[in-house]
Amino acid sequence: MTKRGICKGTNSKISWTQVETGSSITWKYPSVILKGDNSTGEFYSVAVTNNRQQADTGTKMLHVGRNTKSRIVSKGISAGFSNNSYRGLVQVGKNASNARNFSQCDSLLLGDKCGAHTFPYIEVKNSTSIVEHEATTSKIGEDQIFYCNQRGIDNETAVALIINGFAKEVMNQLPMEFAVEAQKLLAISLEGSVG
Amino acid sequence: MLKIQNLHAGIEGKKILNGINLEIRPGEVHAIMGPNGSGKSTLASVLAGRKEFEVSNGTVEFLGKDLLDLSPEARAGEGLFLAFQYPIEIPGLSTTNFIKTAVNEVRKYRGQDTLDAVGFLKLMKEKMALMNMDQSLLSRPLNEGFSGGEKKRNEIFQMAMLQPKLAILDETDSGLDIDAIRIVANGVNKLATQDTAVLVVTHYQRLLDYIVPDFVHVLYKGRIVKSGPKELALELEERGYDFIKNETNVTEEV
Numbered sequence: 001m002t003k004r005g006i007c008k009g010t011n012s013k014i015s016w017t018q019v020e021t022g023s024s025i026t027w028k029y030p031s032v033i034l035k036g037d038n039s040t041g042e043f044y045s046v047a048v049t050n051n052r053q054q055a056d057t058g059t060k061m062l063h064v065g066r067n068t069k070s071r072i073v074s075k076g077i078s079a080g081f082s083n084n085s086y087r088g089l090v091q092v093g094k095n096a097s098n099a100r101n102f103s104q105c106d107s108l109l110l111g112d113k114c115g116a117h118t119f120p121y122i123e124v125k126n127s128t129s130i131v132e133h134e135a136t137t138s139k140i141g142e143d144q145i146f147y148c149n150q151r152g153i154d155n156e157t158a159v160a161l162i163i164n165g166f167a168k169e170v171m172n173q174l175p176m177e178f179a180v181e182a183q184k185l186l187a188i189s190l191e192g193s194v195g
Numbered sequence: 196m197l198k199i200q201n202l203h204a205g206i207e208g209k210k211i212l213n214g215i216n217l218e219i220r221p222g223e224v225h226a227i228m229g230p231n232g233s234g235k236s237t238l239a240s241v242l243a244g245r246k247e248f249e250v251s252n253g254t255v256e257f258l259g260k261d262l263l264d265l266s267p268e269a270r271a272g273e274g275l276f277l278a279f280q281y282p283i284e285i286p287g288l289s290t291t292n293f294i295k296t297a298v299n300e301v302r303k304y305r306g307q308d309t310l311d312a313v314g315f316l317k318l319m320k321e322k323m324a325l326m327n328m329d330q331s332l333l334s335r336p337l338n339e340g341f342s343g344g345e346k347k348r349n350e351i352f353q354m355a356m357l358q359p360k361l362a363i364l365d366e367t368d369s370g371l372d373i374d375a376i377r378i379v380a381n382g383v384n385k386l387a388t389q390d391t392a393v394l395v396v397t398h399y400q401r402l403l404d405y406i407v408p409d410f411v412h413v414l415y416k417g418r419i420v421k422s423g424p425k426e427l428a429l430e431l432e433e434r435g436y437d438f439i440k441n442e443t444n445v446t447e448e449v
Contacts, residue, residue: 055272081441087284122287131378141283142247143283144283144285146245146246146267147279147285148293148297149244149266149267149268149271149281150243150244150267150270150271150276150277150279151269151271151293151297151300151301151353151357152268152271152272152297152301152304152357153296153297153300154266154268154299154300155267157296157300161285161292161293161296162285162288163286164288165285165287165289165336165337166286166287167290168285168287168288169287
């Protein structure tokens with residue numbers, strides 16, 4: 001499944017926000033073509049995989065116009081035997097002077113049978129542009145769970161709290177009502193994944 | 196309130212506690228002191244229910260229940276609170292949200308109604324005033340980027356919010372300067388009542404200048420080898436732990 005948007009006019013903006021929990025296999029790369037000068041593209045994503053799910057998602061930010069900006073924040077959570085990949089392309093064309101991109105990909109692992117992968121593709125043809133990529137991978141610690149337990153919080157609630165903290169930057173992009181639903185959805189998707 | 200009998204415990208096959216006996220009654224403050232590696236923190240962890248530690252023998256009774264039979268969250272619900280030596284960070288999770296969840300989970304366990312946002316804020320404001328707690332700390336992610344003093348204050352603030360029956364302070368003074376120790380100790384003292392008890396685990400006597408214990412116990416090689424009134428702490432400070440080592444002939448157990 002792929003959605004594409006084009007920022008045609010000057011100063012235009014497209015922002016994608018996705019919360020991905022669903023299919024067995026997901027390939028999804030909502031993209032933005034930054035054609036208009038000074039246009040902005042954003043991509044915020046939370047992808048959760050559990051059991052044997054495979055998710056391979058990300059975005060394409062195609063910088064065509066001048067002074068175009070893009071920002072990518074991707075949070076992947078893997079549990080069970082699943083694999084969760086971020087795959088994204090940031091392309092800066094030769095006329096895209098002063099293009100700016102910042103990408104951040106964080107992965108969180110639950111258990112030791114799941115995988116998290118990051119495949120950033122960067123193609124730059126203009127020397128005045130700045131492209132940045134940051135990535136982290138972490139694991140929910142026994143310590144974090146025990147700390148919650150000691151405050152009276154059971155394992156499942158503890159995992160939900162930790163996950164929602166992890167995904168907060170993206171959740172904050174969602175409208176209030178939807179964010180509440182999304183938080184519950186994350187908790188349900190991960191039910192039973194921590195013993 | 197708490198009755199520990201002949202408690203043996205260890206981790207990964209290594210024995211650390213070799214028969215602890217201790218009884219704590221409501222209203223009492225007990226201090227456990229001892230050199231590094233004597234088992235102080237292990238005792239705190241075992242009481243809180245950390246599952247890496249295996250109990251091989253002995254019983255622990257807490258308010259009439261078999262403590263060792265309860266899950267860590269049930270122990271918290273029953274009113275046992277552990278102030279961590281190294282409070283854990285949870286990135287992105289606001290401290291307020293964490294405390295609200297904890298308070299409501301504990302209330303559920305105790306069969307009380309959960310608090311809504313308004314009720315919770317009211318309780319929080321009240322405790323913040325009591326503990327001189329700063330609002331800004333509570334809106335930050337849990338313990339993330341907190342200084343040592345802020346982390347410990349946050350522990351004591353959570354204690355105020357959860358209103359435990361027995362609070363165990365695991366080396367709460369470690370890494371704190373004198374002013375921070377005073378603030379934390381004042382907090383603990385304000386929370387003490389006739390029905391609650393405190394178990395202070397510490398390395399140094401200085402915390403006990405502020406949280407004055409009724410009893411001091413010296414832990415050495417997994418056993419309480421000496422108990423006495425608060426003056427014992429002063430004696431230890433003066434003479435070091437060596438005199439205890441010489442005085443007691445605890446044989447190494449394999």
